[in-house]
Amino acid sequence: MTDVLNAIVLLGNFVLVPGLAYGSQLALGALGVTLIYGILRFSNLAHGETMSFGAMITILVTWLLQANGISFHPLPTALLALPFGIIGAVALCLIVDRLVYRYYRQQRSTSSIYLIVSIGVMLITGGLIRFIIGPGDRKITDGERFIIKARDFKEMTGLNEGLAIKTTQGVTVITAVSVVAFVFWFLGRTRTGKAMRAYSDNEDLALLSGINPERVVMIAWIMTGALATIAGTLYGLDKSFKPFTYMQLLLPIFAAAIVGGVGNPIGAIVGGFVVAFSELIITFAYRKVFMYLLPDEMAPEGMIQLLSTDYKFAVSFVILVIVLLVKPTGIFSGKLL
Amino acid sequence: MKKIAMAVLASSILAAPAMAADVKIGVLLGFTGPIESLAPNMATAAEMAMKEASDSGNFMGGANAVSVRADSTCVDAAAATAAAERMVTSDGVAAIMGADCSGVTTAVLQNVGTAKGIVMISPSATSPALSDIPDDGLFFRTAPSDARGGQVMAEVLMGRGVKSIALTYTNNDYGKGLADSIQGNYEALGGKVTVVASHEDDKGDYSAEVAALAQGGSEHLVIVGYLDRGGKGIMQASLDSGAFENFAMSDGMIGPSLPEAIGADLNGSWGLLPGGESEGYTIFEKMAADAGFEATPYSAESYDSAALIMLAMQAAGSSDSQKMKAKVFDVANAPGTKIHPGELGKALKILADGGEIDYVGAREIELIGPGETGGAYLEQVVQDGKFTTVNTH
Numbered sequence: 001m002t003d004v005l006n007a008i009v010l011l012g013n014f015v016l017v018p019g020l021a022y023g024s025q026l027a028l029g030a031l032g033v034t035l036i037y038g039i040l041r042f043s044n045l046a047h048g049e050t051m052s053f054g055a056m057i058t059i060l061v062t063w064l065l066q067a068n069g070i071s072f073h074p075l076p077t078a079l080l081a082l083p084f085g086i087i088g089a090v091a092l093c094l095i096v097d098r099l100v101y102r103y104y105r106q107q108r109s110t111s112s113i114y115l116i117v118s119i120g121v122m123l124i125t126g127g128l129i130r131f132i133i134g135p136g137d138r139k140i141t142d143g144e145r146f147i148i149k150a151r152d153f154k155e156m157t158g159l160n161e162g163l164a165i166k167t168t169q170g171v172t173v174i175t176a177v178s179v180v181a182f183v184f185w186f187l188g189r190t191r192t193g194k195a196m197r198a199y200s201d202n203e204d205l206a207l208l209s210g211i212n213p214e215r216v217v218m219i220a221w222i223m224t225g226a227l228a229t230i231a232g233t234l235y236g237l238d239k240s241f242k243p244f245t246y247m248q249l250l251l252p253i254f255a256a257a258i259v260g261g262v263g264n265p266i267g268a269i270v271g272g273f274v275v276a277f278s279e280l281i282i283t284f285a286y287r288k289v290f291m292y293l294l295p296d297e298m299a300p301e302g303m304i305q306l307l308s309t310d311y312k313f314a315v316s317f318v319i320l321v322i323v324l325l326v327k328p329t330g331i332f333s334g335k336l337l
Numbered sequence: 338m339k340k341i342a343m344a345v346l347a348s349s350i351l352a353a354p355a356m357a358a359d360v361k362i363g364v365l366l367g368f369t370g371p372i373e374s375l376a377p378n379m380a381t382a383a384e385m386a387m388k389e390a391s392d393s394g395n396f397m398g399g400a401n402a403v404s405v406r407a408d409s410t411c412v413d414a415a416a417a418t419a420a421a422e423r424m425v426t427s428d429g430v431a432a433i434m435g436a437d438c439s440g441v442t443t444a445v446l447q448n449v450g451t452a453k454g455i456v457m458i459s460p461s462a463t464s465p466a467l468s469d470i471p472d473d474g475l476f477f478r479t480a481p482s483d484a485r486g487g488q489v490m491a492e493v494l495m496g497r498g499v500k501s502i503a504l505t506y507t508n509n510d511y512g513k514g515l516a517d518s519i520q521g522n523y524e525a526l527g528g529k530v531t532v533v534a535s536h537e538d539d540k541g542d543y544s545a546e547v548a549a550l551a552q553g554g555s556e557h558l559v560i561v562g563y564l565d566r567g568g569k570g571i572m573q574a575s576l577d578s579g580a581f582e583n584f585a586m587s588d589g590m591i592g593p594s595l596p597e598a599i600g601a602d603l604n605g606s607w608g609l610l611p612g613g614e615s616e617g618y619t620i621f622e623k624m625a626a627d628a629g630f631e632a633t634p635y636s637a638e639s640y641d642s643a644a645l646i647m648l649a650m651q652a653a654g655s656s657d658s659q660k661m662k663a664k665v666f667d668v669a670n671a672p673g674t675k676i677h678p679g680e681l682g683k684a685l686k687i688l689a690d691g692g693e694i695d696y697v698g699a700r701e702i703e704l705i706g707p708g709e710t711g712g713a714y715l716e717q718v719v720q721d722g723k724f725t726t727v728n729t730h
Contacts, residue, residue, distance in 0.1 A: 014548035150579020245541030285552035
C-alpha cells in the first residue's frame, strides 16, 4: 500500500503539480491568442512579447514596492504590482493597435499580412524590453516560498517520496481559475461580451446590428493585454523572468490554442493543459514509479523514458502537426486556420 | 595606407620620443554570455599584468603593453571568430590572451590563431579535445585539461563516500568533455552513475530535466555547467521539487553569484576549481585587492596568461608570434630564476640581460605536453553563503 502511495506522490510531485501550474500559464496565454484570433482574425505572434512586457512592468513596480518596504507577505509582492503591469501592457496593445494594426484593418489586409506585421511588432517589443530591463535573468519571487516542502511532507506522512508545492504554483492555479471564470462570465453574460461573440461569429451581421467594431477591437486588446500580463507574471514568478524564454513560450501557447480550436475560449484552456501534460508525461522517466509498483524481481533496469527532455519542445510540434492533420479545427471545433 | 603609416610615425615621434612602439595584446573573453560574471575580473587581472610590465620600463625596451578587449560571448563561435579576426586585422594585436570557453577557443584557434599565425594563451579553456588539436605550436593554456578535472572529481566523490551519482552537463564541448571524463573515471573507481542527461542553457524551466534526473535514485547530483545559466536553473528546480539537496559542481559553476542567487539551501554543496593555494596565489590575491578587484575564478590564470605572453615576447626580443611561440615553454619552465606575481619587472630585466627565468606565477605554472598545465584543484565547499576552500588535490 505504501508503495502505491509513494508512486502516486512521486507522480504528483513531478508531473501533476508542475503540470497544473504550467498548464494554467499556457491556458492564460492561449486564451489571449484565441481572443485576438476570434475578433481580429489573425495569429498574433507578438503575444509572447506582450506577456514579457507586462511582466517587465510588474517587475519594475515590484522593485519600487520592495524598495519602499511594502510587501504582501506571505504572498509574492508581484501580485500587488500586477495591476500596474496590466495597465502597462494594455497601453502597449492599444498604442500598437492605433499605430499599426488599425492601418491594416482599414486596408482590409489578409490574415497572412497581419501575421507578418505581428512578427515586426514582436521584434520591436522584444527590443524595447531588452532596452529597458536587459536580457538577463531577474528573480522577483519573495514571500513564503513553499506551501509544502518536500522534506516536511516526508516527515508528516512517513513516505519515501516528498511532495513540494510552491507558493507560486498555488497562486498560479488559483489566479488562473478566477481569471478564466471572469472571462467566461464576461463573454457569456455581459452586453459587451455578447457583442464580442456576435462580432467574432459574423462580422457583417454584427455591424448591421449596430455593434461598434472599433469598440469591440479595443476591448479585445484590453483583455488580451490583461491576460498576457497575468500569464507572463505567473510564469516569471514560478520559473524566472528572462525575456528570451517568452519567445520560446510562443510555440506551446500556439499549440495549445490550435489543439483546443482557435477562436474557442474553452478550447484554449483545455489545449493549455493537454500540451503541458503531454510535455511532462512524455519526457518523464518512470523507473522509480515502476520500482514502487512492481515486485522487486521485476524492477526495471533502464529509465523507462519515452523521450529525452531535450525534445520537450518537439512534443508541442508533434501535437500541432497531428491536430492539423487529423482535426484541423481542433478538439472544440474552432475556426479553420 | 601611406597616410596612416605617416600618421602613426608622426604620432609615435611626437608622443613618445626614443620609446619603442606599443605592443597590443588582445583580451578575448566572454563579457556577455554564460560566464559574464567572471569575465570582467579576468580581463582586469590580465590588464594588471600588462600595466605592471609597462610601468617597469623593461618591456621590449620601454614599450607599453596595451590591452584590446573583445567579447568572445563564450558560446557563439561565429561572434568570437569575428571578434578575434577584428583584433588581429584591424587592431593589430600581436598575441591573444584568450579565448575563455572551450568551444569558442577551438573555433578562434582554427579560424584565426593558426590561420594568421597568432599566439593564443587561454586562461580557462579546459576541454580535453584542445590537447590534441593541430595548433602549429601557437596554443597554450594556463588551466588544466578536463581529462584531469574528471579524474579529480571522481576521486573526491569517492573520498566523500558517494557511491552513486546523477550527472547533468551543459550541452557543449566543455560540458560533454568533462562529463565523459567524470563518468569514465568514477565508474573505473567503482562508482555508479545512475543517470546522465544534458541540459540546454537559457531555458525558462528545468523541472522536466530535474524530474528525469531524480528517477535514477541517487542522492547526489553532479552539475557540469555554468553558474549564470542552465546550471543554476537545474539547481533551483532540484531544490524546489525536493529532488536533490547535495550538489557537486564543476569549475564553471563556482562563483560568488551562485550562493547569492540560491541562498542558504546551497550550504554544504561543493565544487572543484583548478588552481592551488600557493605562495604565488596569495601574492596575487593581495595585488588584486590593492588594485580594487576580487580574485574570482580564473582571474589568476588570466594574469598568468598575459604575463607569459609578454615574457615570451621579451625572451624572443620580438612581438612576432612566429618568433615568440618557441619561447613560451622556456619562460614558463625551469631552469631559471623563479618569478612570482608582482615580479614581472625583474623577470623582464633578467630576460633583457640574456638570463633565464622560470615563471611560477599565481598558479604554479609548469607547462607540459601540448602546452598546458598539469594542474592542482581546489575543493571548495559553500559555507554561510560563500565558497570556502577546504582542500587541495
